[in-house]
Amino acid sequence: MPSFQPLPGFVDLLPEDAARMRHLEETARTLFERCGYREIRPPLVEDAALFERTSGATSDIVQKQMFSIPSRDDAGAFVLRPEGTPGVFRAYLEAGYAKTNPFQKFFYLGPMFRYERPQKGRQRQFHQIGIEAIGSPDPHLDAEIVYLGYRFYEAVGLRQVTVLLNSIGCAACRPAYLQTLRNALTASLDTLCALCRDRFGRNVLRILDCKNAPCTQAVAQAPRIADSLCDDCRSHDRAFRIALKAGLPISEAPRLVRGLDYYTRTVFEYHHPGLGARSAVGAGGRYDGLGERLGGSAIPAVGFAIGVEATLLALEAEGKLPEPGGAGGIFVVYVDRDCRTDAYRLTEGLRNAGVTADLDHMGRSLKSQMKAADARGAHEIWILGPDEISAGTVKIKRLSDGSEKTLPVVEAISHASRAPADAPR
RNA sequence: GUGGGCGUAGCUCAGCCGGUUAGAGCAGCAGACUGUGGCUCUGCGGGUCGGGGGUUCGAAUCCCCUCGCUCACCCCA
Structure with missing residues (x-):
């Protein structure tokens, strides 16, 4: 605790x-x-x-x-x-x-x-x-x-x-009605709940609101404010x-x-x-x-x-509580730890281009990074490994259908900023 | 202010007629699948059993106290 x-x-x-x-x-x-x-x-x-x-x-x-x-x-x-x-x-x-x-x-x-x-x-x-x-x-x-x-x-x-x-x-x-109400309730004053007996002098109107049976009964007989x-x-x-x-x-x-x-x-x-x-x-x-x-x-x-x-x-x-949607966007994944800095730079590049992007900060395995991307509702995973880094490319996987394609990094970023993958839903 | 219920893993809970190492599901992590999410399977980590005292050979379990949470009453957007 x-x-x-x-x-x-x-x-x-x-x-x-x-x-x-x-x-x-x-x-x-x-x-x-x-x-x-x-x-x-x-x-x-x-x-x-x-x-x-x-x-x-x-x-x-x-x-x-x-x-x-x-x-x-x-x-x-x-x-x-x-x-x-x-x-x-x-x-x-x-x-x-x-x-x-x-x-x-x-x-x-x-x-x-x-x-x-x-x-x-x-x-x-x-x-x-x-x-x-x-x-x-x-x-x-x-x-x-x-x-x-x-x-x-x-x-x-x-x-x-x-x-x-x-x-x-x-x-x-209202003052005239309050007096009418007091007059009407005087007879049954003893039957009212303790609180309402107090209200009788201080704030009669509130007696109308009381949920205790004796009070609602007494009030049922009383004249309505609408008539006054x-x-x-x-x-x-x-x-x-x-x-x-x-x-x-x-x-x-x-x-x-x-x-x-x-x-x-x-x-x-x-x-x-x-x-x-x-x-x-x-x-x-x-x-x-x-x-x-x-x-x-x-x-x-x-x-x-x-x-x-x-x-x-x-x-x-009513069963209508909105389920908060995922973060969307792009999750950048590094194949091994040597690629972390490149992955970080790529992520910042996306963010600076106005794209929602994030990456793992826990040093997790590739598989776990993928899981994390899925769990947070990313729309695309951008995979960066030694092959991509030496070729200046990035491998892009769509989470919705699992399709993959490889693009030059520069082109990929500008494409993402034009048609953001983090559009709602 | 008044009354009831409940405190066991991060979460939801089981265990409670005292008895060995306190369990499950979910979540987390890892693996199966050595560069690929969701589904499945396997494994792992994780607990001052709210706290204190008492009874007992032995307490998550029984008793007392205490703290906390919760629901209802009161009242109220």
């Missing part, structure tokens, strides 16, 4: 894992850029207060899930970002977009950190890919984003994703649904709420049946309240985040 392992909840992404993750990231990048979203990279470390102000001091993220870093001069706590939205929004404000060019579409990707007990699909360092459209209240934007998220899952190969939708109102109508929406929220929701592309596998989720405080109106989650109880592969919503929480003016915005690890699990469940 090695002396050092990754810390609990942290994992080494080996090349095969990194390739899978990169595949998702590149799919997202292509898709999002096509829709006008530009990549933004806020820092991984922010002032703890940023998340306390935005996510809500009562949210679990803030209460117990943040990784804090003591600052040297005791100026306050720093934290590893537990989610992407606040940092993106802070960057938007900091850059002055609100004044110069208020409507901006961003995407971001990278690691997030939460101090949770690790389990399947949940790590302390996990990865998200998210988008944020800041500056517009347009319900068509909600539709664009919900659809875009779905398109991402579709593009990576998932076929069983469903979209859960709800509206949770705004600062104008103000006119503005109602018309926003209506326009959003009209705009939303038909054919999306949508489920109404009248009790869907979010764990973070800044959401308003549209909320949604993407679910996958292959993940069990914790079936979300991504989620998001509108957060018109975030700008004010950061001390600015009200700036409407909407976005979502994709859980990368959850998405990979879903792909695995």
Whole structure:
């Protein structure tokens, strides 16, 4: 057993894992850029207060899930970002977009950190890919984003994703609903789980989300938030649904709420049946309240985040995990050790000509070199032995059909650089 | 924070009613095929049996402690 392992909840992404993750990231990048979203990279470390102000001091993220870093001069706590939205929004404000060019579409990707007990699909360092459209209240934007998220899952190969939708109102109508909800739940307050009894005063809305039987029962009787929406929220929701592309596998989720405080109106989650109880592969919503929480003016915005690890699990469940392809390219093989330097020079010549090329560095037998070439998925083996070296040639073997030919080295290199053998597949 | 499961080779695991040299498959290396991959066969290397203590003539096996991993609950993208 090695002396050092990754810390609990942290994992080494080996090349095969990194390739899978990169595949998702590149799919997202292509898709999002096509829709006008530009990549933004806020820092991984922010002032703890940023998340306390935005996510809500009562949210679990803030209460117990943040990784804090003591600052040297005791100026306050720093934290590893537990989610992407606040940092993106802070960057938007900091850059002055609100004044110069208020409507901006961003995407971001990278690691997030939460101090949770690790389990399947949940790590302390996990990865998200998210988008944020800041500056517009347009319900068509909600539709664009919900659809875009779905398109991402579709593009990576998932076929069983469903979209859960709800509206949770705004600062104008939600307080009245919260009161209605409290009134409705008062009678059954004693039957609620301990956590929900606590939530009753602190964050009633979250009771809707509770999975404990007594709470779901109590909640089933309670009035729906959809019936308490103000006119503005109602018309926003209506326009959003009209705009939303038909054919999306949508489920109404009248009790869907979010764990973070800044959401308003549209909320949604993407679910996958292959993940069990914790079936979300991504989620998001509108957060018109975030700008004010950061001390600015009200700036409407909407976005979502994709859980990368959850998405990979879903792909695995559908049997669609992409198998990382071989390195391709050319593997240069030396017949005996005296040819190693020539083989090395030939390899460098190929690389300098823009061709993917490699060779053995373990002093292995010819046969083993051939095996290694095959194992790594090379397309051609270039064999260099005393005969070839004295003739200034190289023997080229195609792995696909085993055919061989001998060419002068110079000619072979220029041919390879024109018609690269490392073309995909 | 709470509960369950599991720690034996690089990986997946067998062995565990105590008993000689701790095994298999895969992977690795080498050979059969003396300058040729995939398939096959043969051989080789590789183990503080997570760690510590205890019981015993004898512990991978039984007991205690400890560390680690994992799954679930909680909560959550």
